[in-house]
Amino acid sequence: MNELFSEWVRRAVETLSEMLRNPDxxxxxxxxxxxxxxxxxxxxxxxxxxxxxxxxxxxxxxFALLTLMERKGLGRIQNRPGPNRxxxxxxxxxxxxxxxxxxxxxxxxFRADAFLHFIAPVILVMMxxxxxxxxxxxxxxxxxxxxSALLFFFAAGACTELAVFLAGWASRNKYxxxxxxxxxxxxxxxxxxxxxxxxxxxxxxxxxxLVSIVDSQGGFMLGVLPKWNVLTPWGFVGxxxxxxxxxxxxxxxxxxxxxxxxxxxAGHLTEYSGFKYALFFMAEYIGMLAISGLAVTLFLGxxxxxxxxxxxxxxxxxxxxxxxxxxxxxxxxxATLPRLRADQLMAxxxxxxxxxxxxxxxxxxxxxxxxxxxxxxALPARWGIAFLALAVPYTFLARQLGTKKTFxxxxxxxxx
Amino acid sequence: xxxxxxACLILSSLLFCIGLAGVLARHNTILMLIxxxxxxxxxxxxxxxxxxYGAWAGQSAxxxxxxxxxxxxxxxxxxxxxxxxxxxxxxxxxxxxRVDGMKG
Amino acid sequence: xxxxGIIRGLVVTAxxxxxxxxxxxxxVTVFYPEQKVEMPERFRSFPFLxxxxxxxxxxxxxxxxxxxxxxxPPQCIYIVQQRDEKGKPLKHPAVFDxxxxxxxxxxxxVEVCPFDSIKMDKVFEVAESARFEKLLFGKAxxxxxxAYYRSVSPAxxxxxxxxxxxxxxxxxxxxxxxxxKKSAAQAQEPQ
Amino acid sequence: xxxxxxxxxxxxxxxxxxxxxxxxxxxxxxxxxxxMVGLAMLYLHLGAEFVGFTQVLVYVGAVSIVVLFAILLTRxxxxxxxxxxxWHGRVTGILVAGLVAGMLxxxxxxxxxxxxxxxxxxxxxxxxxxxxxxxxxxxxxxGLLLTAALMGAVILAAPENGEKKP
Numbered sequence: 001m002n003e004l005f006s007e008w009v010r011r012a013v014e015t016l017s018e019m020l021r022n023p024d025x026x027x028x029x030x031x032x033x034x035x036x037x038x039x040x041x042x043x044x045x046x047x048x049x050x051x052x053x054x055x056x057x058x059x060x061x062x063f064a065l066l067t068l069m070e071r072k073g074l075g076r077i078q079n080r081p082g083p084n085r086x087x088x089x090x091x092x093x094x095x096x097x098x099x100x101x102x103x104x105x106x107x108x109x110f111r112a113d114a115f116l117h118f119i120a121p122v123i124l125v126m127m128x129x130x131x132x133x134x135x136x137x138x139x140x141x142x143x144x145x146x147x148s149a150l151l152f153f154f155a156a157g158a159c160t161e162l163a164v165f166l167a168g169w170a171s172r173n174k175y176x177x178x179x180x181x182x183x184x185x186x187x188x189x190x191x192x193x194x195x196x197x198x199x200x201x202x203x204x205x206x207x208x209x210l211v212s213i214v215d216s217q218g219g220f221m222l223g224v225l226p227k228w229n230v231l232t233p234w235g236f237v238g239x240x241x242x243x244x245x246x247x248x249x250x251x252x253x254x255x256x257x258x259x260x261x262x263x264x265x266a267g268h269l270t271e272y273s274g275f276k277y278a279l280f281f282m283a284e285y286i287g288m289l290a291i292s293g294l295a296v297t298l299f300l301g302x303x304x305x306x307x308x309x310x311x312x313x314x315x316x317x318x319x320x321x322x323x324x325x326x327x328x329x330x331x332x333x334x335a336t337l338p339r340l341r342a343d344q345l346m347a348x349x350x351x352x353x354x355x356x357x358x359x360x361x362x363x364x365x366x367x368x369x370x371x372x373x374x375x376x377x378a379l380p381a382r383w384g385i386a387f388l389a390l391a392v393p394y395t396f397l398a399r400q401l402g403t404k405k406t407f408x409x410x411x412x413x414x415x416x
Numbered sequence: 417x418x419x420x421x422x423a424c425l426i427l428s429s430l431l432f433c434i435g436l437a438g439v440l441a442r443h444n445t446i447l448m449l450i451x452x453x454x455x456x457x458x459x460x461x462x463x464x465x466x467x468x469y470g471a472w473a474g475q476s477a478x479x480x481x482x483x484x485x486x487x488x489x490x491x492x493x494x495x496x497x498x499x500x501x502x503x504x505x506x507x508x509x510x511x512x513x514r515v516d517g518m519k520g
Numbered sequence: 521x522x523x524x525g526i527i528r529g530l531v532v533t534a535x536x537x538x539x540x541x542x543x544x545x546x547x548v549t550v551f552y553p554e555q556k557v558e559m560p561e562r563f564r565s566f567p568f569l570x571x572x573x574x575x576x577x578x579x580x581x582x583x584x585x586x587x588x589x590x591x592x593p594p595q596c597i598y599i600v601q602q603r604d605e606k607g608k609p610l611k612h613p614a615v616f617d618x619x620x621x622x623x624x625x626x627x628x629x630v631e632v633c634p635f636d637s638i639k640m641d642k643v644f645e646v647a648e649s650a651r652f653e654k655l656l657f658g659k660a661x662x663x664x665x666x667a668y669y670r671s672v673s674p675a676x677x678x679x680x681x682x683x684x685x686x687x688x689x690x691x692x693x694x695x696x697x698x699x700x701k702k703s704a705a706q707a708q709e710p711q
Numbered sequence: 712x713x714x715x716x717x718x719x720x721x722x723x724x725x726x727x728x729x730x731x732x733x734x735x736x737x738x739x740x741x742x743x744x745x746x747m748v749g750l751a752m753l754y755l756h757l758g759a760e761f762v763g764f765t766q767v768l769v770y771v772g773a774v775s776i777v778v779l780f781a782i783l784l785t786r787x788x789x790x791x792x793x794x795x796x797x798w799h800g801r802v803t804g805i806l807v808a809g810l811v812a813g814m815l816x817x818x819x820x821x822x823x824x825x826x827x828x829x830x831x832x833x834x835x836x837x838x839x840x841x842x843x844x845x846x847x848x849x850x851x852x853x854g855l856l857l858t859a860a861l862m863g864a865v866i867l868a869a870p871e872n873g874e875k876k877p
Contacts (some may be wrong), residue, residue, distance in 0.1 A: 029764050073537065076536075076537045076540045076541070077533045077536050077537045077540075078536070079536060079539075079540050079546045079547055079548060079549070079803075080540075080547075080548075080852065081547075081549055111559045116741070146760065147760055147761075147834050148764055148835045150761050151761065151764040151765065151835075152764050154768060154772075155751075155764040155767035155768045155771075155772070156767075157766075157772075158767060158768050158771055158772025158773070159748075159767065159771050161771065161772060161776060162741075162744055162771055162772075162776065164773060165779060166543060166777065169737060169779075177783075181783075182539065184776055188773075188776065191772075205837070207836065208835045209835075311812070312735065332530065332533060332534070332537075333530070335533050336526075336529045336530050336533045337526065338531070390741050394522075398522045398523060399522070402522075418827045419824065419825075419826045420716070420779075421824050421825075421826040422819055422820065422824060422826075423716060423720075424753075424757075424820055425819040426816050426820075427720045427723065427753075429812060429815035429816055429819060430812060431723060431724065431727055432811075432815065433748030433808045433809070433811050433812035433815070434724065434727040434728055434731060435727065435731070436804075436807070436811060437730025437731060437804055437805050437807075437808035437809075438732075440732070440803070440804030440805075440807055440808060441731075441800065441801045441803075441805055441808075442731060442804075443800075444736065446739075446778065446782055446785070447731060447736065447739060449778070450730050450731065450739060450740070450743050450778065451731055453741075453743065453770075453774065454727050454730065454731070454746065455748070457746075457750055457770075459748070460762075461742070461750065461753065463776060464753075464754055464757050464759050464762060467757075467759065467831070468757040468758055468759070468827075468831055469826040469827050470827060471825060471827055472756065473821070474799075476833055476837060476838065476841050477832050479759050479761070479762055479838065480838070480841060480842070480845075480846050480849075481825065482754075482762045483761070483762060483765060483838070483842075484761070484846075484849055484853055486762070486765055486766060486769050486770075487769075487853045487856075487857060488853065488856065489769075489774070490769050490773060490774060490857070490860075491856050491857050491859075491860035491861075492773050492860075493777060493778070493852070494777065494860050494864040495860050495863050495864050495867070497777055497778065497780075497781040497864075497868075498863070498864035498865075498867035499867060500781055500785060500870040501781060501784055501785060501867075501868045502787040502867050502868060504784070504785040506725075510785045518814055519776055
């Protein structure tokens with residue numbers, strides 16, 4: 001027994017020193033060590049549980065951080081300090097929010113379908129957390145390496161629509177149902193540009209596996225420029241389309257019509273209170289983080305460093321830095337843009353984004369086949385053709401979206 | 417002990433019969449469409465089961481058939497529900513018993 | 521056109537975000553319980569009763585004429601006149617109640633008061649834990665000294681004080697004139 | 712036959728049975744979604760990853776939603792006479808289905824079939840290659856069919872000219 005213990009201690013020390021020597025692989029090494037402690041038949045289950053615990057703790061922390069960042073950032077943009085009472089500079093505000101949510105009364109409407117009312121937020125959070133499972137967070141750090149990871153991501157995302165419908169229908173409230181209907185219409189419409197934009201990355205790599213998509217973006221062009229997809233014409237346009245779709249899919253402003261508080265109270269969240277409401281809130285933020293993570297993976301080079309001489313920084317640091325940057329962008333956009341009207345929302349998806357993403361797919365094919373060009377001005381020629389093929393349709397599509405009316409200058413009777 | 421292929425086939429036949437019972441016993445057109453979907457999916461289970469447990473290795477026909485079948489089922493339900501909505505507009509009901517205006 | 525408006529909007533918000541860190545003029549928030557904004561001169565919350573001198577009971581300017589009670593639109597004032605042992609009314613209120621949960625801070629009582637005895641206060645932090653009892657202010661709670669009135673609204677108080685002084689002087693002069701007249705008449709009478 | 716297979720079959724069969732037996736149509740559609748998730752789990756269990764995820768994406772993400780929309784769009788008018796379903800119709804339906812089930816299960820059990828043991832996987836790349844070579848013609852036809860179905864559904868369900876919106 002004593003010998004076994006000393007052997008275990010020796011291996012633990014070895015693992016620790018290995019983790020310190022190579023921080024890039026520290027989580028992988030640590031997980032392998034913990035798994036090796038358990039007997040053979042339990043190792044698979046234990047490994048899965050370690051991944052789940054790590055994901056939930058990291059993303060739970062990010063969720064708390066993001067709510068704080070959002071409130072502070074929105075405050076600063078509106079020239080006020082944001083929450084600053086709980087703890088120094090208000091950094092304990094998420095804790096206070098969580099306690100408040102937990103202690104609030106859980107109200108179920110009288111005629112509501114109690115079981116479905118309960119199960120809707122649970123399904124929503126479950127599906128949002130499932131989408132996190134396939135994203136590669138660092139070198140060798142994808143919780144599950146699936147052959148069709150992208151498909152898994154969108155399949156789990158599709159289930160959230162059903163959960164939103166459940167929430168809206170089970171509440172037995174007109175506003176809830178209207179909000180849920182809007183949410184579903186919006187999610188279905190924006191899933192198309194989202195899928196088409198991500199297929200351009202899939203098309204070039206020839207795989208639905210996110211790990212191989214990230215691997216294909218390693219290395220540098222001309223020694224300095226990273227080989228990220230966003231730095232190609234199709235990748236840039238694809239990234240923008242993807243981000244617009246991501247805003248709509250995660251029901252964030254300017255696409256927060258389902259919970260438009262000025263017309264629908266809170267949409268499908270109207271009849272939810274207490275912890276169930278907190279679950280919806282959590283699902284929204286986790287969904288936002290997951291789709292940002294997918295954007296990072298598909299277009300921003302995943303965990304690859306942006307410059308060659310910073311390659312020693314652990315890969316997961318780069319991933320989370322990019323993830324937080326995108327999350328800040330979400331907050332920034334929320335503070336800037338007003339909410340769209342329902343018909344504008346649909347027009348943007350069907351009349352602009354979907355045609356544009358089809359054209360983008362064509363440009364991707366062109367980019368793939370023109371990679372073999374070897375004459376002198378091959379690169380500028382490729383860029384020029386791709387730019388023209390994307391910019392000309394964009395100009396037409398965007399012009400047709402814009403309003404043709406010119407408004408007279410407004411005068412106010414009582415002001416000035 | 418029952419063989420895995422047999423188990424899958426029994427599961428699919430039970431699923432088929434649940435769908436059949438739904439189509440025969442319920443009188444709502446939408447529910448009948450749901451029953452038809454279940455029957456189609458029972459067929460899909462058979463395709464996948466034979467692909468997985470069949471003796472002819474290296475062929476992907478079962479998976480391919482399932483994929484095409486899913487695509488066709490999606491088309492079927494879209495048209496079917498459009499028909500249901502159209503019928504509803506004319507007779508204000510979705511019950512199959514009321515749609516008896518076309519007597520030959 | 522073509523989505524450039526979005527970028528312009530993003531620039532505006534980014535400038536706001538950065539500006540809130542170094543530009544004090546942008547950052548207008550006041551940390552309320554610790555810091556307070558100076559209220560404007562004419563800010564008014566609820567009425568109070570002014571008394572002269574040190575004694576809150578004897579110096580009270582109110583004579584229980586009930587003009588404010590009758591003119592109060594939401595009828596939040598309740599006055600009972602004091603009477604001596606024989607039942608003769610005195611120029612002093614026995615009860616002066618003001619329900620500030622009903623009061624709408626219109627200031628009409630101040631306008632109509634002929635004795636300058638009711639004035640508007642500037643205290644607005646009057647939240648209480650009970651809805652009815654604690655928001656019904658009695659005579660004792662309403663009585664505040666003239667010095668206090670001068671401290672909360674100096675311009676109004678100065679004007680009122682000057683006018684009162686003037687009236688007093690006029691009254692004194694009148695009284696003197698009357699006394700002189702009387703004495704002159706008395707002086708004439710024996711003749 | 713493993714424990715996971717039994718659990719998955721229970722999910723599928725209970726979901727399917729609930730989908731055709733609830734009286735509330737919304738509950739039926741949701742049970743259909745549960746059955747479809749069970750089927751996707753079965754496909755994953757059998758190693759057909761792509762089909763399983765496609766099943767979720769198409770059936771849970773699209774078909775259930777369309778069914779739910781159709782149910783909400785075809786609410787019976789208030790105070791309309793309830794549909795009287797003759798009991799013998801129901802019993803006959805269930806009896807016929809039971810007979811067919813007995814026949815099918817008997818046939819399956821009576822057939823000597825050998826199961827191939829050992830893993831069998833098919834990668835997405837393989838599927839893509841097959842779709843573009845062997846099954847290119849069916850793929851085109853399915854594409855055509857889906858387009859036709861989309862247009863047909865829109866034309867069928869769109870309000871006719873001059874008809875006022877319900």
